[in-house]
């Protein structure tokens with residue numbers, strides 16, 4: 001490693017920074033740049049049809065501004081813009097945005113592509129960074145500022161020309177000092193002020209100033225300093241919407257955008273799942289869900305990610321990482337025992353309408369179309385709670401703790417033998433086999449329970465034999481009957497029963513109840529479980545099953 005090869009990117013010295021004390025209260029203005037920045041990063045750029053497909057998903061999610069492309073760059077980009085306009089596919093409350101360099105022929109062509117549009121943001125940019133001024137453009141600060149001013153003038157002039165044929169078209173102007181984060185912030189203010197001097201925006205007719213971390217080169221706190229400094233020093237700030245466009249080179253694009261909102265930014269550009277140049281653009285899903293998890297309405301609808309993720313993956317040919325924040329396949333899944341135990345206990349306590357308060361689950365997975373089915377998966381790292389959760393979710397079994405403990409070694413052995421995740425079907429089969437569930441129900445041919453004051457009498461006909469006993473309840477009468485029959489004394493340590501959810505058990509057929517009995521016998525402690533049409537039958541059969549085991 002050669003750290004001496006690199007230098008820290010200078011940022012303003014903002015000793016009285018305000019952003020660390022601020023709190024987010026509402027969602028920003030969101031802008032999807034999937035169809036432009038996302039698209040320009042693909043080895044195979046999207047076809048017009050693919051762009052249309054993604055466009056409809058973006059509209060469905062609720063984006064009100066969508067950067068649709070760079071219409072002067074290529075025929076497909078131009079054609080896509082025309083399709084949206086000519087086929088009337090742009091809803092009245094959605095504004096399209098297009099990108100263009102500060103070059104006249106490209107700006108002219110951009111307006112041609114937009115002929116007849118209802119409302120569009122014309123986004124013009126030129127780089128202002130030190131490295132690009134010196135090594136790419138070989139221009140002085142004044143020359144670069146002049147490029148920006150000239151670009152702003154062309155954007156304005158061609159808008160005026162376009163309005164002659166189409167006075168109904170509404171134009172909004174946006175300027176990006178590209179590589180803002182690698183630009184001296186004072187100079188970025190100077191260039192943006194010069195652009196505003198051309199456009200003359202007002203509070204009622206604002207322009208947009210978009211501040212990109214084109215290549216992320218600062219820690220997020222230092223980027224937030226740059227944004228706060230810019231905003232505090234920009235004359236006529238009220239006439240501009242301050243927009244942020246971060247990239248993810250250091251893996252902090254979302255953090256930088258989130259802190260920029262604290263620093264006073266109004267608007268965020270990004271892509272779904274963070275597709276974009278190099279390590280990608282800021283991931284709007286992550287930022288929006290971060291806000292959501294703090295109780296802020298994200299104003300985007302992510303209730304059904306499966307649908308649009310499929311489209312994003314298809315058009316970008318990039319698969320989604322299973323651990324992608326908020327929407328990855330396994331991000332609500334716990335494999336480890338103590339996590340499973342905590343989740344299960346919290347979910348039992350979680351009441352409808354109360355604030356979400358579940359350990360290891362930062363949001364309710366159901367909010368984004370996830371089923372609880374996938375939350376807990378049993379493997380060899382799982383403890384007793386994992387199998388209890390799966391059997392409860394899938395088959396409606398509320399296992400008492402002593403059943404969980406009794407069954408845990410069976411589940412553990414199964415997981416070790418399988419070597420991976422145990423399916424709920426395998427787990428249930430093992431459960432049925434271990435407790436001989438449903439196997440011996442026929443042995444109880446008849447029973448009669450009589451209550452007389454405090455005492456109960458039971459008479460059972462088991463495999464043709466009559467058993468009779470007395471006790472304070474059915475189970476103690478049964479123990480008495482057993483002792484009379486066999487001479488062996490047994491005690492009931494614990495007992496539990498519950499109704500069965502209809503159709504919860506594949507083989508439960510007419511079973512309405514399940515009973516769990518924990519017995520102390522001369523041979524040791526034993527658990528018996530049985531399902532039956534009524535709770536008394538289930539209780540008797542469970543005790544018999546325990547005795548047989």
Ligand SMILES: CC(=O)SCCNC(=O)CCNC(=O)[C@H](O)C(C)(C)COP(=O)(O)OP(=O)(O)OC[C@H]1O[C@@H](n2cnc3c(N)ncnc32)[C@H](O)[C@@H]1OP(=O)(O)O
Pocket residue numbers: 037040070072073074100101102103106125126127137147178214
């Ligand atoms: C950070 C970003 O994402 S910026 C957006 C980047 N996206 C894209 O570039 C995708 C689409 N671009 C393209 O298809 C092409 O670059 C086009 C059609 C726009 C332009 O193509 P060309 O005219 O062949 O130029 P080329 O791509 O080589 O761009 C470099 C030229 O543009 C100039 N240039 C680059 N950016 C800008 C700008 N923002 N404003 C003015 N001039 C610019 C350069 O100085 C260079 O000029 P030179 O040839 O006189 O040295």
Ligand SMILES: CC(C)C(=O)C(=O)O
Pocket residue numbers: 037099125176178179210212213214215245247
């Ligand atoms: C054109 C600009 C906004 C851009 O994509 C960037 O700087 O990353």
Ligand SMILES: [Mg+2]
Pocket residue numbers: 037212214245247277281
């Ligand atoms: Mg970008």
